[in-house]
Amino acid sequence: MSRTVQPAGQAGREALLQEGYRRAAGLTWRYGTTYYWGAALLPKARRRHVHAVYALCRLADDIVDDQAVVDRGDTVATGAALEAFADRFRTAVTAEEAGDPTGDDPVMAAVAATVVACGIDRECFDRFFGAMAMDLTTSRYETWDDLCGYMEGSAAVIGEMMLPVLEPTSPMAQEPARALGLAFQLTNFLRDVDEDLDRGRVYVPQEDLRRFGVDLTAADGSGRRATPQWRAFLAFQIARNRELYALADTGIALLPGRSARCVGAARVLYSQILERIEAADYDVFSTRARVPTWRKATTAARIMVAGPPTPPVRTALPGPGRTADHVAPYPR
Incomplete structure (x- = not known):
């Protein structure tokens, strides 16, 4: 003992x-x-x-x-x-x-x-x-709001925990910090769909899977393939993810220099995972999207010298239901 x-x-x-x-x-x-x-x-x-x-x-x-x-x-x-x-x-x-x-x-x-x-x-x-x-x-989440209810405590709150460490210059930095926590976790969920399935968990909305005609848990294993339906589904989720990153970007200017560089580097590196998923034609089942260590080191060094990146332009959601509620405000 x-x-x-x-x-x-x-x-x-x-x-x-x-x-x-x-x-x-x-x-x-x-x-x-x-x-x-x-x-x-x-x-x-x-x-x-x-x-x-x-x-x-x-x-x-x-x-x-x-x-x-x-x-x-x-x-x-x-x-x-x-x-x-x-x-x-x-x-x-x-x-x-x-x-x-x-x-x-x-x-x-x-x-x-x-x-x-x-x-x-x-x-x-x-x-x-x-x-x-x-x-x-709980191993399934029916709607985006249901998934956000889980991510409130597993992701948004991480942004709140980190914020005092970063010493923001305005209380308005809190919501962007929460959005960044959500964005990071959603990126992980999209990258790790196959791994999570092995654990019996699905961290994407069931209603969205049905809308796009995807059955991840099909008995014949057909759900673990990058079909056209899966590609359309994942493109929709990636667009939603980028909306969260765009909201998070509004808080970078509310952080002091070193903190802004810290958050900017992490934001760039995490969002590159989405780019690698797209480069793999949305196939997250046969390979795991990774940003190599050398790229992480060089990105951090570049941002240390040049400062955090300029926030990207927000883009519209693809696919059916291109309405704001699909990038819904997350619950508190």
């Missing part, structure tokens, strides 16, 4: 935090390279806070995905593991706020220090853990 200890003095505390931030950076480098290269444009003191927030979200997501395999579908056991993790987080933050940090988990100590130092609203994490718990019971 792991024992709880109080690090010996300030030196022990600093060593624990240093190790925690180092591990958080490692997790970001391994699993979230776009975040990693974007954060590289921030001053070191703020960069580590991006790593800490990402690490917390990554570890929680791993519990839902990996522990579910260990538990062989026992959602009660996986839910208990997720709740225990959330409790450890809340305990660590409460202790940090009281000025009496305890514990021997370096990453959790770093996360708690970041939450308190940056003044991140703890309610954001309640919404986040709530969305993670949804993955244990």
